[in-house]
Amino acid sequence: MFDLTDQIALVTGGAKGIGKGIARVLASAGATVIIADIDEAVGKASAEELNGHYFYLDVSSHKSCKQLVSAVIRDFERLDILCSNTGIFPQCDLVTMTEQHWDEMHDINLKGTFFMVQAALEVMRPQSYGRIVITSSITGPVTGFPGWTHYAASKAGQLGFMRSAALECARDGITINAVMPGNILTEGLQAQGEDYLEQMKAAIPTRSLGTPDDIGHAACFLASKEARYITGQTLIVDGGQVLPESPEALAAVR
Template sequence: MTTPGPISVADHVAIVTGGSKGIGKGIARVLAANGARVLIVSRTAADGERTAAELGASFFAADISRAAACEAVVAEAIQRFGRLDILCSNAGVFPSCSLDDMTEEAWDTLMVQNLRSTAFMVKAAAAEMKKAKYGRIVLTSSITGPLTGYPGWSHYGASKAGQLGFMRTAALELSPFGITVNAVLPGNVTTEGILAMGPEYIQAMTKAIPVRALGDVEDIGYAALFLASPQAKFITAQTLVVDGGQVVPETEASIL
């Protein structure tokens, strides 16, 4: 049995989708700080280029709602770096919509952005990883859907739970090739989207979290770093909840 070294992704090539801001930026920051060569993918060129410059990463503009765009992202990573070791599939949206107001268009749009993009980004990355007999795939899911519910996010919750159903079978299909597929489930983390919910929402969520604080995007980044590392070789089809204990209390009164 070999003695494991420190967690490191030095010289690994990583794609981070939705990496220009929020949780994706936190993941990209942590991977880059630990030696990875990171390709940030975003639909918005201005945000992506600014973040890439800040983190010492690379940037590629793409809307990964289409399979062809996912394939183009992977091809770009191979052209620039010659290999692909890590995919952090993070891109997604979370618009609020009550069940009464739900339309087919609202449902389909969110499923494309959150679930279909995940599936075809994984497919494209896996095709390249199979050649090397190595790969680490980390999905950004959520506690909302797989573990909890929240009014207005039924379609969002369904997409995030769907990611985990996809993950488990993808992990089985890819495991013979040395590829692992896991997911991080963030709770309430300080992002542009959460800040836009307003101070009342933030206050209520903070009160509901046992550690009495929202998470930082880097908290999710460090979880992704471990799952993306060589040391996580015996972990696949698993979920890692990063929520400050939010899903643990039976009631708010049980939080000390």
């Protein structure tokens, strides 16, 4: 099951973090993996490490997204899987947030998702096949965290977009789903500092942070042929973080 041999998989934001974990798992399942990222040096290094391919991408540019998909079709003739993963999460309190802060977050996280999914659908529809997996988050759709109102809004917006988009291509052999990571030990999370990491571990029933590969395995399932009857759905991968109804419930976990 979940054999992706001969599948062409495009992972945006695949140079590091969750994106690299997704790319690694897809490659291990047999897919030909294309890492698309704005960071050329790190992207090329990750592609070489995973025996994949690198293409430049700025998801905030409609032109860049369309050019990327055109290049994939030129070199590989088809596109079977899109993992729309690119995202940023700079912290900023609401009272000091500027329009620029808001727009940058949404240009990359939300508008970038729209640009990439739209570009992918142009080639997936003629194929009558496609798997699209969006990386959202528990923050926004399920939980909140001070300093990330703009991030939370962008991630909740991705899910609203996904559900309607899934309906539009439901009869085209294309599924669109989302993974919703909790706290995953990436370079970005490590940058928040050790105190933050320990606080996050204490809030998770498993008392552990997830790994990028944990998200990769979830994405691999949703990207598989076996997941053909699942569309417009979300899969939370968070070690049970959203489960406790109170601090007492969490403290009772043995």
